[in-house]
Amino acid sequence: MITPSHRRATGGVRASFGKYGRHLKDGIEKARDPRHALRRLFLYLSPYRGRLIAVCGMIVVYTVLGLIGPYLMGVAIDRFIAVRKLSGLAMIAAWMLAAYILENLFHGISVWVMADVSQRALKNLRRDLFSHMQKLPLAFFDENQTGELMSRLTNDIDAVNQTVSQNVTSLFASVLSLVGIIVAMFLLNVWLAVVSLFIVPLLFLFADFVAIYTRRGFRELQRHLGELNAVMEEAISGQKVINAFGRNDAVLEQFKRRNNAVFRSAVSANSYAMLLIPLTGVLGYFFIIALAGLGGWLALKGLVSVGVIATFINYAQNFLSPLRQLAGMYNSIQAALAGAERVFEIIDSPPEIDATGDAAPLGPVRGDINFENVSFGYQPAKQVIKDIVFSVKRGGTLALVGPTGAGKTTLLNLLARFYEPTSGCITIDGVNIINVRKAELRRSLGIVLQDTFLFSGTVLENIRYGRLGATDEECIAAAKLAGADDFIRMLPGGYQANLSERAGNISQGQRQLLSIARAILADPAILILDEATSSVDTRTEARIQKALLGLMKGRTSLVIAHRLSTIREADQVIVIDKGEIVEMGTHQELLSRRGLYWRLYVSQFKGYAI
Numbered sequence: 001m002i003t004p005s006h007r008r009a010t011g012g013v014r015a016s017f018g019k020y021g022r023h024l025k026d027g028i029e030k031a032r033d034p035r036h037a038l039r040r041l042f043l044y045l046s047p048y049r050g051r052l053i054a055v056c057g058m059i060v061v062y063t064v065l066g067l068i069g070p071y072l073m074g075v076a077i078d079r080f081i082a083v084r085k086l087s088g089l090a091m092i093a094a095w096m097l098a099a100y101i102l103e104n105l106f107h108g109i110s111v112w113v114m115a116d117v118s119q120r121a122l123k124n125l126r127r128d129l130f131s132h133m134q135k136l137p138l139a140f141f142d143e144n145q146t147g148e149l150m151s152r153l154t155n156d157i158d159a160v161n162q163t164v165s166q167n168v169t170s171l172f173a174s175v176l177s178l179v180g181i182i183v184a185m186f187l188l189n190v191w192l193a194v195v196s197l198f199i200v201p202l203l204f205l206f207a208d209f210v211a212i213y214t215r216r217g218f219r220e221l222q223r224h225l226g227e228l229n230a231v232m233e234e235a236i237s238g239q240k241v242i243n244a245f246g247r248n249d250a251v252l253e254q255f256k257r258r259n260n261a262v263f264r265s266a267v268s269a270n271s272y273a274m275l276l277i278p279l280t281g282v283l284g285y286f287f288i289i290a291l292a293g294l295g296g297w298l299a300l301k302g303l304v305s306v307g308v309i310a311t312f313i314n315y316a317q318n319f320l321s322p323l324r325q326l327a328g329m330y331n332s333i334q335a336a337l338a339g340a341e342r343v344f345e346i347i348d349s350p351p352e353i354d355a356t357g358d359a360a361p362l363g364p365v366r367g368d369i370n371f372e373n374v375s376f377g378y379q380p381a382k383q384v385i386k387d388i389v390f391s392v393k394r395g396g397t398l399a400l401v402g403p404t405g406a407g408k409t410t411l412l413n414l415l416a417r418f419y420e421p422t423s424g425c426i427t428i429d430g431v432n433i434i435n436v437r438k439a440e441l442r443r444s445l446g447i448v449l450q451d452t453f454l455f456s457g458t459v460l461e462n463i464r465y466g467r468l469g470a471t472d473e474e475c476i477a478a479a480k481l482a483g484a485d486d487f488i489r490m491l492p493g494g495y496q497a498n499l500s501e502r503a504g505n506i507s508q509g510q511r512q513l514l515s516i517a518r519a520i521l522a523d524p525a526i527l528i529l530d531e532a533t534s535s536v537d538t539r540t541e542a543r544i545q546k547a548l549l550g551l552m553k554g555r556t557s558l559v560i561a562h563r564l565s566t567i568r569e570a571d572q573v574i575v576i577d578k579g580e581i582v583e584m585g586t587h588q589e590l591l592s593r594r595g596l597y598w599r600l601y602v603s604q605f606k607g608y609a610i
Helices: 004-026 034-081 089-133 138-143 146-188 190-197 199-237 239-244 248-274 276-300 306-347 408-415 438-443 459-464 472-482 485-490 508-522 538-552 587-593 596-605
Strands: 369-376 385-392 397-401 423-428 445-448 526-530 556-560 572-577 580-585
Touching: 034 089, 034 146, 034 306, 089 146, 089 306, 146 190, 146 199, 146 306, 190 276, 190 306, 199 248, 199 306, 239 248, 276 306, 369 408, 385 397, 385 408, 385 572, 385 580, 397 408, 408 526, 408 556, 438 445, 445 508, 459 472, 459 508, 472 485, 472 508, 526 538, 572 587, 572 596, 580 587, 580 596, 587 596
Parallel strands: 397 556, 397 572, 445 526, 526 556
Antiparallel strands: 369 385, 369 423, 572 580
16 A cells, blocks of 8 residues: 555655556556556657667669569559460569569568667557656555566566567558558559449448457457466465475466466457457458459450450459458557556656655765654555654664564654655654665665575675675675675585575575575664564574674664563664653663563563563
8 A cells, every 4th residue: 555655755646656556566457558558658768769660662663663563463464364475474574583582582671670769669668667667666566466567577568569560560561551552543443443442431320340359359358367376476486385385286276367367368358359250251251253244344345455454453453452451450459558548657757756846965874873853654544663863973773673563664664755744854863764875875775684685696796786896805795794604605506506596496494594694784774674584593693793792882773672682782772662651761671661572572571572
């Protein structure tokens, strides 16, 4: 759900983004403008106008060459074959051969150039989509499933790709061919041309009717594909949990439901799309029969020659070919428009606010932190943080304690500007962080989250993620300080060992050690430690605590720890319950009060979980 902080920060625009998020979540279909999506797609092709003009020129050339062949055939029949004159027939045949060879040569070159242009345009579209997703607020990703977003990047882009790379030239060539054939028919015989035109309005009436249902069907298909991708992504990433709880059959049943939905929507969409092909076939046969009958009658009356009739029948067959192509292209064109609309929906989503007004530079960060009447809620009607007030002096250590769900991690997320406060403000060295660019703010923070995330790549590359310019020696030194060096050297390849996706080939505790090493390497002015030692054993925890104490020296540190024994040395302890500060003081002061902190502390040593 979009947070009220985002609504307040961006006003009505943010509210519309929240409405869009619900649209994705609930699958609500709204009226769309395919022409607008088409115009947006052409904007991505506009930087390559020169090549597109060249392609259009080649299409004109090979379309005209395609019209010359049937005309020369009619000339050959009337001037040479009908009068049994062989001289000149070979020349006509040579001209026909040359026309057909050049036609296919220009067609092949135009296809190659258009493929290059289309892939460049789609590369830019894919870049804009992915780069914009990097600017969206975390609330967007909280609302939308990963598989659904992946579908936008893959299935929808692929649908656009199929049309832009393969059908744009065919569409233009088909339309141009139709126009050229109609003009040639009128030049040859007006009455036969008029009869030929009766098929055009009939076809477009059918096409307009089918297009409405086809476009709707493909939008539904793309949505169901996104839902299916979400199920598959969750099943693959959560396979260990699925096996542990024996939920394989339930996941398979969920997959079957989504897969059946894709099947039904695909059958419906493609059935409508394919209706035009048999319809054009029936109209085409009727067209040729009518043309042959009328042409035969005119020939018997001596009004047209046999060569003209042969040319017309040849043109009629060529006339039906682009019509069938246009009918066949409805399938991919409608899928592409549906995919483009879904892609542009994300590109048009408002990005998160980086800094309000003129960005204020932080400069060298000392580390004075103030929370001034800060409130926040993930949902407008439910505040999870209420009027929080506290401060941390430069180099001080603040421990946040409280039951699960009390709001501790949310406070740290607000400091890192993963979310914005609904009210109040947070300052670092007296500067409101809402006025600081997020990249600059986060460079001053060293963050070790409770949910560690490592990337595919080597161990060394994952540590270097904390500071990309660090040397190998600095990365190794950080690993030693974090207590990770011993287990790293035991891995096959040591620091060059490759981690699998989500680092599934090492333990949770080892992943946490690497994330600590990454934070150490960043050398931040402010440390944020959210359960930094929650997944390691007691012995490893003691070693990490020693390293962290050295790292925290001279730095402002905010620490969350359920193991209360790890925060005894904190300068200040804040106890949070239900989003409010209920106690504040040092470890000894809070124990002497025998309040919530004392109860939490005693329950731990009695063996009860918090």
